[in-house]
Amino acid sequence: MxxxxxxxxxxxxxxxxxxxxxxxxxxxxxxxxxxxxxxxxxxxxxxxxxxxxxxxxxxxxxxxxxxxxxxxxxxxxxxxxxxxxxxxxxxxxxxxxxxxxxxxxxxxxxxxxxxxxxxxxxxxxxxxxxxxxxxxxxxxxxxxxxxxxxxxxxxxxxxxxxxxxxxxxxxxxxxxxxxxxxxxxxxxxxxxxITAHQTATEQMWKKLRDHGLKEGETASVFTMYPGNRLFVMAGAGLPQLLYGKNGMEPTPEIQKLLNEEMGFAEISTEKMTEIAGDRIFILEPVTDDAKQSTKELMDSAVWKNLPAVKAGKVYHFDIVKASGDAMSREWLLKELPEQMIQ
Incomplete structure (x- = not known):
């Protein structure tokens, strides 16, 4: 229901x-x-x-x-x-x-x-x-x-x-x-x-762990929406892969959203300090004003002081390609290690 x-x-x-x-x-x-x-x-x-x-x-x-x-x-x-x-x-x-x-x-x-x-x-x-x-x-x-x-x-x-x-x-x-x-x-x-996808997913996470991803590392996914609105993603699209079996962990604030079956939530820039994980994933928006807002976010002091940013553990994905359907998931299984393994 x-x-x-x-x-x-x-x-x-x-x-x-x-x-x-x-x-x-x-x-x-x-x-x-x-x-x-x-x-x-x-x-x-x-x-x-x-x-x-x-x-x-x-x-x-x-x-x-x-x-x-x-x-x-x-x-x-x-x-x-x-x-x-x-x-x-x-x-x-x-x-x-x-x-x-x-x-x-x-x-x-x-x-x-x-x-x-x-x-x-x-x-x-x-x-x-x-x-x-x-x-x-x-x-x-x-x-x-x-x-x-x-x-x-x-x-x-x-x-x-x-x-x-x-x-x-x-x-x-x-x-x-x-x-x-x-x-x-x-x-x-x-x-x-499903069988092929599960096998490929297991292999991808193993490859990432072989290249330095630690058990228990947290992840957070953010995107800008027109009107200078910042969203944290929780239960849809890329996070479904990140927080799935053998994957990374949501931060406590994101876990609350998942417990409430929320796909996303609008947050303030300051709230990022409480929500950002060990690794940050940015979904690059489509519209010009949202792109400009993303640039301004990354020029902010709040952003620059996040531990993941300082550690260089920030990854950018096209918001349209990094969707939740089966074909996009196949693409993500290739793209994720390409970005995370330096």
């Missing part, structure tokens, strides 16, 4: 996505898919069979047999929906399009966010807008719409276009992949991706 905060969190996330500040404010590739063995590239998650099928344009005979068949599916907010067994034309409206891409499903319609690591793969996907454009959706002739929102009024309108299911884009990555694997008839692909 979704909390009142989660509702507010989701609406804020979508609004920020539209303003191009990243799905990371809440929330949380092709570049990650290489031929290098996992042992040589711990951050690499192998390309799964779904991706191979997409690239070759082939479809299994089992999938062909399922085309046109339907089944019942109970969605995130409790609707029981008659959906295709093997959807052919999917619209995904939400923050984690990369989850579908990782399963080899390229939606015909998406909530477009420029600058994602998988942009090339969704270049032909239609932007269905924010709010969701029913008119654009009708023109795409979808057989399934996945709607990452709990707004019943919007759902009622959208569900008139095609079978529509709600989807919790702020569930854990593993939960999301399994749900989508079930919904899209990609269960095995989802399990394969």
């Amino acid at each position: 979704q909390s009142k905060f989660h509702n507010k969190f989701r609406n804020t996330a979508l609004l920020l996505t539209v303003t191009a500040l990243s799905v990371l404010l809440f929330a949380c590739s092709n570049e990650a898919s290489t031929s290098a063995p996992a042992s040589e590239n711990p951050g690499n998650v192998s390309v799964n069979q779904a991706s191979k099928d997409t690239e070759t344009g082939k479809q299994t005979s089992a999938d062909e047999d399922n085309v046109g068949q339907t089944r019942q599916f109970k969605d995130w907010t409790g609707h029981t929906v008659t959906v295709p067994v093997t959807p052919q034309r999917v619209i995904y409206h939400g923050e984690v399009t990369g989850d579908l891409v990782a399963l080899g499903v390229i939606p015909v319609g998406i909530l477009r966010q420029e600058g994602m690591v998988f942009d090339d793969q969704v270049a032909d996907s239609e932007d269905v807008g924010f709010p969701f454009s029913v008119e654009r959706a009708v023109g795409l002739n979808p057989d399934l719409i996945i709607f990452s929102n709990s707004d019943e009024a919007q759902y009622d309108q959208i569900s008139k276009v095609a079978p529509t299911v709600t989807f919790d884009s702020f569930a854990t990555l593993e939960e999301r992949m399994r749900t989508l694997g079930d919904l899209l008839n990609k269960k095995q692909e989802a399990e394969d991706w």
